[in-house]
Amino acid sequence: MLPTITHPIWKEIVLGKKQFQFRLLAAKIMMSRILLSTKNDPSPQNVDKCVNEVYEFFVKNEKIAQNDIKQMLG
Amino acid sequence: MKKLLSLDEVIKKITNGDSLVLAADENLLAKLPKGKWIGGTIPYFMGDEGGVFTKSKIFADEVPVFANNINIKFYDEKSLPNIASDEYENGYTILIIPGFSSIHTSFAENSNHYKNIFLSPLVGWVSGIDLADVGKETPKVFNGMLGKKSDLQAVAMHVELPKNKVPNLDIVNLFEQGNGDVITFPKTGFSADECFVNGSKKNLAEYLLENKIDTKLPLVADYYGAMINTSFSNVDKVKKTVSFYAPAFENIEYKIAKPIENYVNTFTEQISKLNITPAFTCNCILNYLYSELEGKKTADITGPITFGEIAYQLLNQTMVYLNINDA
Numbered sequence: 428m429l430p431t432i433t434h435p436i437w438k439e440i441v442l443g444k445k446q447f448q449f450r451l452l453a454a455k456i457m458m459s460r461i462l463l464s465t466k467n468d469p470s471p472q473n474v475d476k477c478v479n480e481v482y483e484f485f486v487k488n489e490k491i492a493q494n495d496i497k498q499m500l501g
Numbered sequence: 502m503k504k505l506l507s508l509d510e511v512i513k514k515i516t517n518g519d520s521l522v523l524a525a526d527e528n529l530l531a532k533l534p535k536g537k538w539i540g541g542t543i544p545y546f547m548g549d550e551g552g553v554f555t556k557s558k559i560f561a562d563e564v565p566v567f568a569n570n571i572n573i574k575f576y577d578e579k580s581l582p583n584i585a586s587d588e589y590e591n592g593y594t595i596l597i598i599p600g601f602s603s604i605h606t607s608f609a610e611n612s613n614h615y616k617n618i619f620l621s622p623l624v625g626w627v628s629g630i631d632l633a634d635v636g637k638e639t640p641k642v643f644n645g646m647l648g649k650k651s652d653l654q655a656v657a658m659h660v661e662l663p664k665n666k667v668p669n670l671d672i673v674n675l676f677e678q679g680n681g682d683v684i685t686f687p688k689t690g691f692s693a694d695e696c697f698v699n700g701s702k703k704n705l706a707e708y709l710l711e712n713k714i715d716t717k718l719p720l721v722a723d724y725y726g727a728m729i730n731t732s733f734s735n736v737d738k739v740k741k742t743v744s745f746y747a748p749a750f751e752n753i754e755y756k757i758a759k760p761i762e763n764y765v766n767t768f769t770e771q772i773s774k775l776n777i778t779p780a781f782t783c784n785c786i787l788n789y790l791y792s793e794l795e796g797k798k799t800a801d802i803t804g805p806i807t808f809g810e811i812a813y814q815l816l817n818q819t820m821v822y823l824n825i826n827d828a
Contacts, residue, residue, distance in 0.1 A: 448726055452671045453619040456813050459724035460613050463752055487620045490828055491669050 520564035524805035526556035538645030541597035541628030545806035552794035585617035589661035596625035600640035609815035622670035627809030676758035720755040732817035764792030772800035779822035
């Protein structure tokens with residue numbers, strides 16, 4: 428089950444504080460851009476925008492992202 | 502079904518109402534009737550018998566029969582950034598972009614920032630031409646629904662899948678980062694003069710020549726674990742500039758790839774581990790040329806050999822594949 432959008436894991440992911448070995452290609456390319464974005468602009472507004480994007484991605488791709496989601500859940 | 506067919510065989514499929522993604526020489530695609538197909542020009546393929554150059558056959562990828570719907574559309578530079586808004590809720594999109602066009606450059610430099618680009622698989626390729634005709638002809642794409650071709654616009658087929666099917670897009674890139682210098686670029690582009698080598702400013706052309714770098718090996722960047730190549734097109738010793746087949750991006754760290762001893766063997770080994778039967782695949786003209794794939798089989802993978810591969814963004818020297826699994 429996907430962590431809720433308010434779960435702190437999402438901020439940790441978009442800020443690179445927690446890194447995972449995602450299997451989905453789209454997740455990898457997206458995360459590469461997200462980390463650059465939050466590095467260049469760590470403002471709360473941008474971090475929230477990035478959290479929304481990553482969360483929305485995993486909601487949409489929940490069926491094929493089970494391995495990646497399991498990693499997040501530890 | 503994905504294989505090389507004769508013109509008559511493809512006409513029969515189109516008139517039968519099949520949905521097709523086609524690759525062939527421009528003269529052949531221009532002879533096809535209107536129907537549910539898109540196409541791009543290219544005379545290089547991985548066929549059932551291995552790598553082949555032909556202007557008398559058409560590579561046909563049949564959209565799976567279980568697909569619910571398709572939608573075919575041209576995109577220009579203005580509309581392409583919104584391509585994800587046309588995607589089906591459950592499905593995928595096959596995009597063909599004409600090589601050497603401004604939309605090719607625009608997509609390559611900006612696709613990662615297109616809205617919702619990662620939500621559904623966006624797979625495809627850059628059309629090309631016989632290498633002997635570079636400078637004389639332009640690569641084209643075809644919209645079979647309209648019966649029109651273009652060397653300025655991209656064409657896409659959006660495919661809707663039933664709920665019990667899930668698409669997954671991935672790549673096979675045999676290249677990985679070598680152990681050498683870290684190269685970065687002050688700006689994004691298909692060419693570069695200045696770069697930074699381990700943080701020190703250098704001229705890239707001089708660096709490549711001084712260090713006798715084999716430019717058949719691409720620059721490789723690590724995108725959160727995905728190895729993404731940028732291949733060298735030309736090193737101009739006089740102007741001291743280097744051109745690429747995909748953009749080198751600002752803020753991304755690159756390394757020259759490790760050499761691959763035997764492309765065919767390594768490729769076959771990797772494919773066998775994946776255990777896939779892809780609905781769509783394509784591979785790069787540079788792999789075809791540098792690894793001399795003409796007449797050689799790369800596992801059972803067949804498809805067009807292209808001037809650039811698309812998996813959400815433009816790739817080089819990479820095989821992309823789309824797998825459709827049961828949900």
